[in-house]
Amino acid sequence: VQLVESGGGLVQPGGSLRLSCAASGFTFSSYDMSWYRQAPGKGGELVARSPSAGGITYYADSVKGRFTISRDNAKRTVYLQMNSLKPEDTAVYYCYAASTELLDSRPKYDYWGQGTQVTVSS
Secondary structure, three states: OOOEEEOOOEEEEOEEEEEEEEOOOOOOHHHHEEEEEEEOOOOOOEEEOOOOOOOOOOOOOOOOOOEEEEEEOOOOOEEEEEOOOOOHHHHEEEEEEEEEEEEEEEEEEEEEOOOOEEOOOO
């Protein structure tokens, strides 16, 4: 199983970046796909989630209206389009896959990517 993120980098405030997460080794279309982030000295934050089928896409209040999560099941890839970036968006962004099959009320299978750094600074 692999989740490989790309697209991070340094961007000025107000700029845009598009993160990608390419998945392999599991049935991508059957998994909820999410983006988390962790800023220096802070805990992890769920940024956005794309359900496997139907359901409601979730966004953290801090990114609503600026970020958009999307997925291409044929390409086995999930994206995070980030617009109007702010310095407080600086963090390592992680891709997370969770099976809809549960065990003890938690995803039976889940996987993390290695993370990609996003730095918003002038």
